[in-house]
Amino acid sequence: MSKQTNLVIHLRWVKGKQLSYDGQGELQNENGLTKLRYGTLGWVNYLKRLKTHGFCEVTAVAAFDGKSYEELEVPEEIALEVVNAIKEADVVLTAEQQRIADLEAKLEALINKDKPVKKVKEVKSSENFNEAFEEAVKEEKPAQQKRGRKPQSKKKD
Secondary structure, three states, X not given: OOOHHHEXXXXXXXXXXXXXXXXXXXXXXXXXXXXXXXXXXXHHHHHHOOOOOOEEEEEEEXXXXXXXXXXXXXXXXXXXXXXXXXXXXXXXXOHHHHHHHHHHHHHHHHHHHXXXXXXXXXXXXXXXXXXXXXXXXXXXXXXXXXXXXXXOOOOOO
């Protein structure tokens, strides 16, 4: 573990909501390289705020020894930590937030339960079509008046 605290990790980040490539397969999103010392407070805070920075993808591309700056292979646990940090940012909800989301879903289900379902009538000929259309318009008018205010007439002075 003491060997890893001297590691400098290069992280390749890509900004945006999703990855976008051009015709030649090159990345069109804004991207860059960040160099951080593994295990420091800066490392921890950077990984916590990946979504706040607007990144859609972050990968560990290189690792260097902090003293001699010779290139090393990126340890698997560090690569997984970086990948999981971007995924966990989407899913983390507190117990209270989860409870609120559940209650909102239940409320929405109760509200939508009482909404009337529009009736669909099958019409086979053009003569019946006109009659069915007139009946449907008559049925819709009372339902529309119940939902909103009645139109007010404009008074002219």
